[in-house]
Amino acid sequence: MSDQDLLLYAREAASRGDDLFSLLSLDATATDQDVRRAFRKKALTAHPDKAGDNYDPALYERLERTRDVLLNPEAKEVYNNGMKAILEKKRQREQMGAKRRQLVEELERREEEAKRQKVDDSAEKRREKLSAMAARGKQKMEEMRRLREMAEVRERERVAMEQQQQKPAEEKEKDKDYDEEIAELERKLAEKQRLKAEKKASRKKEAKTEEQAPSSLPSHTRQEKDKADQDDKVSAAATNAITNTNAGSGDGATSQPGNRFASTMARLRAAQAKKDEEKRRKEEEAARNVSSS
Incomplete structure (x- = not known):
């Protein structure tokens, strides 16, 4: 103590x-x-x-x-x-005498009672004061608890907000990667379609060229063949004419070589003119076929 x-x-x-x-x-x-x-x-x-x-x-x-x-x-x-x-x-x-002692004892009793009351009042005040202090302490503790809970809530909200802000960034990065993949796929698809279109156009051009070729090449080939046939016919006709003239005249044919030679040359020139006319006609026909296609 x-x-x-x-x-x-x-x-x-x-x-x-x-x-x-x-x-x-x-x-x-x-x-x-x-x-x-x-x-x-x-x-x-x-x-x-x-x-x-x-x-x-x-x-x-x-x-x-x-x-x-x-x-x-x-x-x-x-x-x-x-x-x-x-x-x-x-x-x-x-x-003291009995009466006075009684008065003194009564006075002391009252003083003791007043003192005890004062002590009780003081004790009551102390109890009230302690109770008020306890109430204030409890209120303060409650306020501290409330502030602590509010701080925890704010901290959780801050963490959640940071996570929320971080999440769109990650999603944006993922979306960016996804967009890049989509763009790459679209580029490859466009390239593939372009190559396919080029191949298709090339095949179409080749097909058109092939369609045009049969109308021109066979005509040219036929002209050459017809010319060769006509040459063969003219040569054969000339040969036959010479043979027939020699056969019909016998020995006298040699006595008139100028007439026979002139007749043969006339027939050859007529055959050549016919052949040239046929050639010109076929060339015109081939030109018309090419222009129409």
């Missing part, structure tokens, strides 16, 4: 008339050594390790406080002065 608490306890013990010396089985002449020895003797039976089930915490607390008061010079003096005042008051009361 602090010195102030010891002084207060000594004053209250004296006002109650508690005999602290008799509690330790001592008298007012006991020394500090006597107080310690008496306390150890009492503690052998009052200590919780020794008393066991018979342990009385209030008794052991009184023994400790009594020892502390009697070993503290200032507290001991306060206690002794208080006890002296009480003894003097008791002696004076014994010297």
Whole structure:
């Protein structure tokens, strides 16, 4: 206990008339050594390790406080002065008459009642003050808990917002990769379609060329064939004419070589003219076929 608490306890013990010396089985002449020895003797039976089930915490607390008061010079003096005042008051009361003693006792009773009421009021105020402090503490704890929960909610919202902001970035990156893949596929598809169109156009051009070729090439081939046939016919006709002239004239044919030669040349020129006319006609026909296709 602090010195102030010891002084207060000594004053209250004296006002109650508690005999602290008799509690330790001592008298007012006991020394500090006597107080310690008496306390150890009492503690052998009052200590919780020794008393066991018979342990009385209030008794052991009184023994400790009594020892502390009697070993503290200032507290001991306060206690002794208080006890002296009480003894003097008791002696004076014994010297009073019965009526006066009754009045004094009634006055003291009222004073004690007022003091007790004051103590009770003070205790009540202390209790109210403690209750108010407890309420304020509870309110403060509740406010702290509410602020902590709000901080946790804000932290969760902040983390969620960061995750939400990070997620679109990841999705945007994924969308970017996906768009790049789609663009690459579209490029490949367009290239494939372009090559396919080029091949189709090439095949169409080749087909058109092939369609045009039979109308021109066979015509040219036929012209050459017809020319060759006509040449063969002219040569054959000339040969036949010469043969027939020689055969019909006999030996006299040699006597007129100029006439026979002129007749043969006339027939050859007529055949050549016919052949040239046929060639010109076929060339015109071939040109018309090419222009129409």
